[in-house]
Amino acid sequence: MTANIPVLVILLPLCSALPCLALTKVNRHLGNAVVKIACLGSFVLSVIQLTEVVKNGPIHYAIGNYAVPYGIELVIDSLNAVLLVAFSLIGILTLIFAGNFGDRKRPMMIAAANAEIALLITGLLGMTSTGDVFNLYVFLEITSLSAYCLISLGGSRGVVSAYRYMLVGTIAATFYLLGIGILYGATGTLNMGDMAKILNEGGHDNAMLVAMCFLIPAFGIKMALFPFHGWQPSAYAHAEPGSRPLITGVMGKVPALAMFRFFFCIYGTDFRFVRLSLILLGVFSVIGMLYGSIMAMGQSDIRKILAYSSVAQIGYISLGFAIGTPISLAGAFLHMLGHAFMKGGLFFCTGAIRYKYGTADIDNFGRIYKKMPLTCGLLVIASLSMIGIPPTVGFFSKWYLALGAAGRHEWIYIAVLVISSLLNAVYFFKLIEKVFIRQSAGLKERWKSEEFELPVSIILPVVVCFLAILGLGLFNVRIIDILLMTLEGVGL
Amino acid sequence: MMTTIDAFLAAKGIYLLTLLLLSLGVAGVIVCNNYMKKLICMNVMQVAVIFFFLCLGQKDPGTIPVAMNEAVKAAEYINPLPHGLMLTAIVVSLGTTGVGLSLLLRIKEKYGTIEEDDLLKKQAQQARRDKKRRELHHPGDDE
16 A cells, blocks of 8 residues: 555546546535545645655656556655645645635536546646656646636636637647657657666767757746746636636646756756756746746736736746756755745635635725735735745745855846845735725625634635745755755756 | 758658648647637647657568567567557547637637637727726626
């Protein structure tokens, strides 16, 4: 049983998603309950797996016991073990949260949305744990297809954004397939470890460069990195409200992990054009960090603010890759963890405010803190973390990024890091000002409160995100240590 | 001179053709105004990648990868793995096309058009209407 944990983490959400609709036909609560229990199980197993990995080192799991370079392998090292815990936690919180949205008279629609969320979780966890490049493609497509469906559930604008995302996303997937096709042609293997070994023998530099030309746009589109981000703001803003925390918090991070795998684990630093590709990535991230922050300042819809700020925040993660030292990579991964909770948390807040008042325009948020203290607490702590104020996680991830940049004397990166944080401060302080100081807009409550503030299923994710942002900040040294167990020796 | 070009085309010409097909597909997705045409171009692009993989698996004196009774060495079979991979890719492309077509149906239902220009115009109108309604009446009520 314990030996099979890596595959069970992925299989549980998948096996619950498929019969969800049929079970809902039997009883309207049964399908949703099964999905939630399965995802909770997946979260618990990933925590157990993390303790195993920290104690005994990486786990290599061969699916179906096929010998490794031929069969599919799952590789769980300390990096993706930590990420799996965070992503499955946000997944289960999103499932709990999403039950409050959608038309209550149509249980099948709610069940369909839950099944899609579970499939999205399957794809994301699968992409995180796989050690096989083609398997990564399959999980990438599971993720994308369920994301298209979830975005299209968000009303008429959602359908158009989903369609546009589908076109761009398919180009990305096709480019990825071409890239691995070229690498497969050069090495004759699909297993990441095996491919790394063959490529490091040298002599494949040109094929690797061509493959890299396809892989950077492919991951760039899926991450919404700067020049490839066109689909992202409208897709994030118009997605189905219940599933937004998962889509915005996690969906951009997992391709970033895959990009890390290709850059540092498969290509390695012996690749002749490694400097060139890192500089290219650095330019993209620097422009993205400034562009995303400036665009976010001009918006008044909170969903658009957060969507554009994601463009900037993804820039921080790829900046960590572009610097390329172990400490900056650890900073990038800490930012991945932290930003998943910050952005997920901010979208939990947006969803909570929308649930209570039905508005997403920050001009209507005046003195909302009196009615929704917990939600506004998370709003403030997540905003402070976005700006990078201690003791939140945002400060520490930026600190490690700056430390890595200083180690390689990349002063431009540090300057941009500081400027982008100040720009973040402009629009997040605007948000805080609206919530605490502005005159109340006299919003009517849509939902008559018998319980405190909001239903438990909305308060729970809010509180967990609040604690996670503070906890990741306070215990950052422990997490960096765990991350460095894998990252030591990787990078420049 | 001619012979080197001929030899190159005979060996690698098929890759040039798949590259051409891929560029056509990508250009079509970018340039076409009609969403249905974009979807078709997307399919052309995916087919190009499928061809690319099949070419990788091909070799000249090679037979189909089915175990035979006569003594056939492993070297005489063509590589079956790209075919297996492309079966998966075809299924994925089928799924994507299905989702795309159903989204197109919904777009047509909601906006009455699948031409990008008209759609953008209608979205702008919708945004103006929403804004006016929000200013006139009460705050709140987003879609």
